[in-house]
Amino acid sequence: MVATGRLADFAYLDPGAVYLDSACQSLRPQPVLDALTEYYTTYNACGGRVKYAWGTRVDREVQDTRKAVLDLLGLSTRGHAVSFTLNTTFGLNLLLQQLPQGRFGQVVTSHIEHNSVFLPTMTAARRLGVPRLVLDRASDGALVYQPAQLERAVVVVNVASNIDGRLLTNLTDLVRDTHARGGIVILDAAQALAHERSLLAKTEADALCFSAHKMYGASLGVVVATHDLLGSLDLTFVGGGMVSDVREDSYDLLADDPGALLEPGLQAWGEIIALHRAIQWLGQVRPGGRAAAEHIQGLSQRLFEGLSDIPGLTLINTEASPVISVYAPKQDSHRLAVFLSQSQIMVRSGYFCAHHYLKDQLGLPPLLRFSLGLHSTTADIDQATQALARLMKGLS
Amino acid sequence: MAAVSARYRRYLGTAWNCTLRRVTFRPCDTTFKQDIKDHLLAPLAVRRPKLVGPASIALEVVALLVVLTTVWSAYVVVKSGVNLYVYGTCNKQDSASCSLGAEACAIPDQTPTFGESLLSGDVIGAFGNDFVSLGETFSQIPSRMQNWDAEEYLPANASFLNDYDAKKETALEVIDPGCTYCLQLFNNIEEAGFDDRMNLTYIAYPIASADGYKFKNSLLVTQYLEALRLNPLEGAATPVDWEILRRIFTEDNDKGVSWQSVINGAEPDAATALLQDWSAEFGLSPEQVATVASVAASDEVADIIATNTQLVEESIDTVKIPSIIFDGRRHDGLVSVGDLE
Numbered sequence: 001m002v003a004t005g006r007l008a009d010f011a012y013l014d015p016g017a018v019y020l021d022s023a024c025q026s027l028r029p030q031p032v033l034d035a036l037t038e039y040y041t042t043y044n045a046c047g048g049r050v051k052y053a054w055g056t057r058v059d060r061e062v063q064d065t066r067k068a069v070l071d072l073l074g075l076s077t078r079g080h081a082v083s084f085t086l087n088t089t090f091g092l093n094l095l096l097q098q099l100p101q102g103r104f105g106q107v108v109t110s111h112i113e114h115n116s117v118f119l120p121t122m123t124a125a126r127r128l129g130v131p132r133l134v135l136d137r138a139s140d141g142a143l144v145y146q147p148a149q150l151e152r153a154v155v156v157v158n159v160a161s162n163i164d165g166r167l168l169t170n171l172t173d174l175v176r177d178t179h180a181r182g183g184i185v186i187l188d189a190a191q192a193l194a195h196e197r198s199l200l201a202k203t204e205a206d207a208l209c210f211s212a213h214k215m216y217g218a219s220l221g222v223v224v225a226t227h228d229l230l231g232s233l234d235l236t237f238v239g240g241g242m243v244s245d246v247r248e249d250s251y252d253l254l255a256d257d258p259g260a261l262l263e264p265g266l267q268a269w270g271e272i273i274a275l276h277r278a279i280q281w282l283g284q285v286r287p288g289g290r291a292a293a294e295h296i297q298g299l300s301q302r303l304f305e306g307l308s309d310i311p312g313l314t315l316i317n318t319e320a321s322p323v324i325s326v327y328a329p330k331q332d333s334h335r336l337a338v339f340l341s342q343s344q345i346m347v348r349s350g351y352f353c354a355h356h357y358l359k360d361q362l363g364l365p366p367l368l369r370f371s372l373g374l375h376s377t378t379a380d381i382d383q384a385t386q387a388l389a390r391l392m393k394g395l396s
Numbered sequence: 397m398a399a400v401s402a403r404y405r406r407y408l409g410t411a412w413n414c415t416l417r418r419v420t421f422r423p424c425d426t427t428f429k430q431d432i433k434d435h436l437l438a439p440l441a442v443r444r445p446k447l448v449g450p451a452s453i454a455l456e457v458v459a460l461l462v463v464l465t466t467v468w469s470a471y472v473v474v475k476s477g478v479n480l481y482v483y484g485t486c487n488k489q490d491s492a493s494c495s496l497g498a499e500a501c502a503i504p505d506q507t508p509t510f511g512e513s514l515l516s517g518d519v520i521g522a523f524g525n526d527f528v529s530l531g532e533t534f535s536q537i538p539s540r541m542q543n544w545d546a547e548e549y550l551p552a553n554a555s556f557l558n559d560y561d562a563k564k565e566t567a568l569e570v571i572d573p574g575c576t577y578c579l580q581l582f583n584n585i586e587e588a589g590f591d592d593r594m595n596l597t598y599i600a601y602p603i604a605s606a607d608g609y610k611f612k613n614s615l616l617v618t619q620y621l622e623a624l625r626l627n628p629l630e631g632a633a634t635p636v637d638w639e640i641l642r643r644i645f646t647e648d649n650d651k652g653v654s655w656q657s658v659i660n661g662a663e664p665d666a667a668t669a670l671l672q673d674w675s676a677e678f679g680l681s682p683e684q685v686a687t688v689a690s691v692a693a694s695d696e697v698a699d700i701i702a703t704n705t706q707l708v709e710e711s712i713d714t715v716k717i718p719s720i721i722f723d724g725r726r727h728d729g730l731v732s733v734g735d736l737e
Contacts, residue, residue, distance in 0.1 A: 334427065335434045339445075342438035387442075394445020 007287055010375040018345040018380045022373030023162050023191060023323045023352075025213045028278070029285075029374075035277035036218050039270035047269050048241055048260075058269050065276035066259065069222060072193075072279050074202040080226055081259035084272050087221040088190040089116035091209035094223065094262050095186055096124035096156065098233040104183070105152035107132045110143055111361055112163065115353040117156050117188045124154065139318055141166035143174055150174075153183035159192035159199055159208070163354055163369070165300075165321025167192070167199055175204045184229060190214055194282075194373070195296045195322050216374070217278035218271035223262055230258040239264030285374060292374055296322050299372050299381060306385030307370070312392050316364075322372040325352075331395055333368040339391055345384045407432065429459075475530050482536045483715045484728030488529060491716045491729075498729025500716035501575035501610065503603055503709075505529075536713060546597075546721040549712055551704050553625040554597040555635040567594040567722035570708050572603045573618065573644055574611025574660045577730045578718045582645040588736035594722060598641070601708045602701075603717055611660050613667040615701075616692075617644070620671045622700050623692035629679050639678045640671065 006013065009029035013019070019027060028036075039061075045054035047062050066082040085091045097120070107125040109117055111134055125132035133153075136144040143157055155178050159168045168174070168187075175185050187208035189200060194215040200208065207225035212218060235253075242260045245252040254260045287295040297320070304320035307313060316325040327333055337349035348369040351358045358364045370384065400408060410428045417423065433455055441448050476486035476494075484498060485491035489509060491502040507529070513522035546568035567590070571578040585591050600621050602614035609615050617640075624637040634642075644656050659667050668689070675685050691697060708714065712721070716728040727735070 332430070334430065335437075338431075338434035339438050339441040342442045391441060391445050394441070395448055 005379075006377055007285065007374060009281070009285070013375060014344070016344045018343075018383050019375065020345065020347045020370045020372065020380065020384060022194070022376070023214070023369065023371030024348060025219075026194060026216050026373045027375045028218065028274075029216055029281050031281050032216055032218065032274050032278045036270050036274040039273050044270070046266060048267075058273070061273040061276065062267075062269065065272050065279075068276045068279045069224060072197065073200055073208075073224060075224065080224055081230055081257075083223040083225070083259045083262035084267050085221040085223060085262060087213075087219070088188060088209045088211045089120075089221075091221045091223040091262075092116055092156070092186065092188060093120050094237060095207055095209070095225065095229070095233070096120045096154070097127065098235055098237065099124065099128060099154060100232050100234045101128060103152070103232070104128055104130055104154050106130045106154070108135060108145070108150065108153045108155045108157075108183075109133075110135050110137045110157050112137050112161050112166075112354065112357045113156075113158055114162050114188065114190070115355070116190070117158060118354075118356055121154075121156050128154075137161075137166065137168075139166070140169050142170040143168065145174070145177075147177045147181065150178045150183050151181045153178060153181065155183060155185045156188070157185075158188040158190070160189075160196050160323075162191050162323060162352055163325050163358065163367075164317040165191065165196075165323035167196060169199075171199055171203070171205070179204070191323065195293055198293075212271065212275040212278060215278060216282060217275040218268075220268055220271040220275055222275070225258075225262075227258050230261050233261065235261060237264060241265060241267070287374060296372055296374065299376055299378065300324070302378060303370055303372065303381045303385070306381060307388070310385065310389045310392055312396055313388075316367065323369065324371075325367045325369045327365055327367045328392060329365070331392070333366040336368055336388070336391060340384070340387055343383075343387050345387055347384070475526075475533070478530070478533050478537070482533050482540045485716060488533065488715055497716070498727075498731070499580075500577050500718065500729035501572060501603060503715050503717060504605060504610075505715070506606065539713065540726075543724045544721045544726045545724070549599075549707060549721060550597065551599045551707065552700055553622070555625050555628070555637055557591045557596045557634065557638050560595050564593065564595045565722065567596050567720060569596065569598040570601050570712060570714060570717060570719045571598050571641075572601055572611060572614050572717045573621070573641065574609075574614040574656065575603070575717050576656065579645040579654070579656050581718045581720065581730055582641070584731060584733045584736055586646070588733045590736040599704050599708060600701075601704060601717060613659050613662060613664060616664055616667055617659065617671065618701055619692040619697050620675075620688065622697045623688045623694075624675070626691055626696070626700075627684065627688055629684070632679060636675060636678045636680065640674050643674055 007029070009031060010027060012030065013027065043054040043057050045052065045058050047055060047058040049055070067077070069082045070076060070080055083091070083094075085094060107121050107128070107130060109121045109132070121132055133149060135149070138144055141161065155174065157168060157174075159171065160166070178185050184206040187200075187203070187205050189208040189210040191214065192200060193210045206229045207223060209221065209223050212220035212222060238251075242254055242264055243251045244254050282292060285292050300320040300322050303324055304315075304317065307315060307324060307326055312328050312330065313326050314329065316327075328336065333349040337347055340347055348371070350366045352367070352369055358367065407428070414428055433452065436455065437448050437451055440451055479488045480486045480494070480496055483491065485500075485502075486494040486496050489505040489507065491497065491500060493502070507525050508516070508518070508521070510522045510526050513519075513525060546566040549568055550566070569578075569581070571581070585596065590596070600618040602618050603610040621637045621640065624635070624640070629636050644659060648654050649658055659670065662670065672685050672689060675688060676682065680688065712719065712726065714726065714728055718730065720727050720731060
């Protein structure tokens with residue numbers, strides 16, 4: 001791979017800093033920061049409820065963001081709506097904890113899920129009074145299932161793992177088989193939206209949740225759901241901004257805005273607007289003259305090879321990915337993370353909110369995770385792998 | 397101070413929370429110790445990763461020593477506090493070394509100190525002696541709180557500085573004639589007029605040391621004092637033993653040297669001659685002086701001194717000389733004029 005320098009949109013970054021935790025939160029490019037700053041400094045108004053100029057501009061910008069999200073996924077407003085919330089976990093809970101009683105026969109998920117999926121599926125199954133089935137994922141990321149296991153199921157799985165980046169390669173089949181048996185599919189797309197969107201193009205899943213802050217936007221959660229699913233929810237989390245009229249003991253929900261059903265109260269208007277800018281930026285950016293996905297793929301390969309060459313290190317990944325987890329049987333990952341931090345190399349250590357899979361199922365010690373973003377450079381990767389190699393050699 | 401600084405306060409909070417959980421038998425799942433260790437070792441890991449292992453062990457050892465010294469310090473603070481309350485000194489084995497109590501001549505404890513026991517390889521003895529000593533101190537707490545009545549501790553043949561008056565309260569001094577703080581106490585007593593308000597008497601207690609007595613002629617003087625008590629001079633306005641004590645404590649020789657210093661530095665023969673000269677000066681005939689000299693060396697006086705020693709060490713149980721019992725309390729060490737008034 002040809003060495004690439006830092007994108008100008010991340011010029012604010014300290015040249016010595018090597019940030020390799022984009023799976024948690026990506027760095028924001030300057031245009032996104034500018035959009036956020038512009039909102040706060042020039043038209044800082046509420047949306048959805050005011051008639052003055054600042055407010056009507058906010059409404060326009062928010063509508064544009066909703067459309068940009070749907071465009072990004074190849075979906076249309078005819079069948080889908082976009083809601084904004086706190087983060088992926090909050091979005092998944094908004095859906096799962098408001099599913100109607102009696103319609104579903106079971107909740108299905110997989111072992112490799114993040115706690116944002118794993119935990120709400122437990123509480124949802126308990127609330128619905130149905131069994132919960134936890135399935136395996138193949139090494140290529142496909143959900144391992146028998147169609148009969150999807151009978152009237154609420155299937156909740158991730159599209160890309162936050163441990164090793166493996167993808168839900170049988171997404172299309174899963175959606176088809178689930179729908180055929182009266183079930184629905186809700187996706188955790190938190191790790192997929194930034195660099196693995198192709199799997200989600202024109203998806204027929206019933207809903208997907210993701211976080212803007214993992215795809216170069218400001219801190220924000222996003223829910224994209226079908227009108228059918230949103231209309232079926234047994235809403236218990238309600239408030240201002242989602243009703244057209246209120247009486248002493250009843251209220252009318254907004255009839256023409258399904259997305260508002262998951263948006264009680266004031267929203268993070270600046271962050272929503274900044275997401276639109278992040279989506280635009282993602283569509284335009286060409287690091288080293290290449291498409292963003294191609295650039296990330298090259299960096300991923302370099303990182304995978306660099307880590308594979310370090311003696312004493314065990315890789316969880318079987319192939320290159322923007323998210324790579326490793327561990328050294330004789331070294332504590334938290335300690336390695338602290339030592340790397342001394343050299344301004346920032347990596348994640350621990351179980352990454354996937355305790356069940358890593359700790360209970362695989363019996364692994366805490367891991368060290370390297371995750372790439374579009375701010376990353378070949379020099380960052382080389383600096384990180386060389387520092388880790390030196391540490392491993394010295395500590396052994 | 398560094399631990400409560402703004403930079404480290406959160407670490408202290410975490411450590412304290414963990415300590416509270418552990419002492420209440422609840423699990424503490426913090427990685428605080430590991431976090432601190434890793435952050436301390438990080439600069440070394442970047443430059444010399446091979447040294448991380450030995451440095452990590454060294455940190456563990458240092459941490460263990462810090463814990464041990466903290467525990468030991470807490471123990472010493474408690475022990476010193478209780479000793480200060482019970483005996484008026486934070487160091488029971490060498491009371492003069494503690495600046496927190498009143499000034500006094502220490503009655504040395506012949507038991508090996510903790511350090512001496514350790515140096516001699518007696519680890520069990522080191523801890524055992526210390527804990528026994530602390531136990532003794534705790535057992536004396538009730539006696540500290542008791543109402544002290546000097547009448548209950550009077551020696552045989554007690555002599556009073558002034559004529560005994562049943563209407564006055566009795567005060568009892570425990571003194572060593574060679575101790576400079578006893579000299580100061582006597583002067584404070586006279587300045588405060590304490591001897592006029594009280595029936596003042598004393599127990600002469602020569603402080604023993606590893607090789608005899610702390611003041612080499614204290615036993616000799618004590619023998620003479622007891623002999624004079626056994627043979628009081630009839631018609632004397634002040635008992636001769638008190639006259640001798642007053643001379644030792646308040647007067648100087650013709651060179652301006654206090655008689656206490658002269659006696660402390662004198663050879664036994666010279667000290668004996670002085671005591672005999674003073675006895676004659678205070679009214680004893682040559683025959684009486686000879687009798688006193690003979691009685692001073694007798695078994696009878698030796699028995700009295702032994703009984704008084706037992707009285708001081710076991711009943712009064714003080715570790716500081718002078719001590720004085722009055723006003724329902726035992727006052728250890730030098731008492732100021734103000735407190736005597």
